[in-house]
Amino acid sequence: MEAEEKQDIERAIERARDGVSERIDELDRRLRTSLDFKSMAADHAPEIVAGGALVGLLVGFGFPKVFKVALKVGIPLAVVAYAVKLRNGAGDEVVGS
Secondary structure, three states: OHHHHHHHHHHHHHHHHOOHHHHHHHHHHHHHHHOOHHHHHHHOHHHHHHHHHHHHHHHHHOOOHHHHHHHHHHHHHHHHHHHHHHHHHHHHHHHHO
C-alpha cells in the first residue's frame, strides 16, 4: 500500500510539472513583447520630442509665475490622483483575475 501511495504521489508531481516550462516561456514571450521600450519610444517619439522642446523652452526663458504655481499645485494633485487610481484599480484587477 505504501509503494502504491508513493507512485500516486510521484505521478501527481509529474502531472504538475508537465507544461510548466512551456507556460513560463509563453509568459516570458508575452512580457517581452508588451514591455518593448524601444518600440514604445519609437511610437511616441514626436510626443517625447515636443515635451522636451517645451521643457527646454520654459527652462531657457525662465518659468513664468503661472507655470510655477501650476507646478506647485498640479504635481501634488497628480500624485494624489495617481495614488487613488492605483488603490482603486488594484482592487479591480485582483477581483477580475
